[in-house]
Amino acid sequence: MVETTETNREGADQRRPDAEMTASEVEAWFVREVLPLEAILMRYLRHNWRDRGDIEDLRQEIYVRVCEAAQRQIPDMAKPFVFTTARNLLITRARQGHVIPIEVVADIETLNISTDTPGPDRNVMAREELRRLQAAIDRLPARCREAVILKKIEGLSRREIAQRMGIAEATVSEHLATGMSSLAALLYGGDAGRAP
Numbered sequence: 001m002v003e004t005t006e007t008n009r010e011g012a013d014q015r016r017p018d019a020e021m022t023a024s025e026v027e028a029w030f031v032r033e034v035l036p037l038e039a040i041l042m043r044y045l046r047h048n049w050r051d052r053g054d055i056e057d058l059r060q061e062i063y064v065r066v067c068e069a070a071q072r073q074i075p076d077m078a079k080p081f082v083f084t085t086a087r088n089l090l091i092t093r094a095r096q097g098h099v100i101p102i103e104v105v106a107d108i109e110t111l112n113i114s115t116d117t118p119g120p121d122r123n124v125m126a127r128e129e130l131r132r133l134q135a136a137i138d139r140l141p142a143r144c145r146e147a148v149i150l151k152k153i154e155g156l157s158r159r160e161i162a163q164r165m166g167i168a169e170a171t172v173s174e175h176l177a178t179g180m181s182s183l184a185a186l187l188y189g190g191d192a193g194r195a196p
Contacts, residue, residue, distance in 0.1 A: 021071050026067055058093075
């Protein structure tokens with residue numbers, strides 16, 4: 001039986017997922033789907049990688065990885081595939097550097113690298129700071145203390161504080177100003193370390 005050109009085309013479209021793509025299929029897909037993304041890819045790389053000298057090499061490495069993956073199976077959606085590949089490459093490069101300055105990757109959470117947990121000395125220092133802050137807050141006059149807690153801890157607006165405390169907003173402002181300057185004096189002044 002002689003196959004027609006149409007039958008050959010249908011066979012290519014119904015390729016098994018694990019079948020290798022031909023070089024011409026990958027090349028055509030790359031030119032049609034990936035190359036038009038180059039401008040936004042370069043913008044993404046410049047935004048997320050601080051060493052400008054690496055940008056061209058990064059782009060080429062992304063293209064190589066994209067083509068290698070496409071030889072196994074051409075992705076359905078090129079743009080997410082290209083940018084996931086770019087993100088993964090930046091993460092790999094940042095990890096290989098062992099030092100990850102905040103500027104290296106704009107969205108540091110995408111690194112998925114465990115952060116150093118504070119050591120016992122930092123825990124002790126943090127507890128001491130909290131103890132000092134609590135002692136200073138406890139030394140404030142009752143109404144100032146209430147206003148400061150409502151504003152700084154509960155995050156209420158001055159209007160909400162005034163309603164809750166049953167006072168004017170101007171009085172809330174006075175309590176906050178007095179409370180904050182008293183806290184600063186207690187924490188950073190001469191007797192900041194003494195508990196009441």
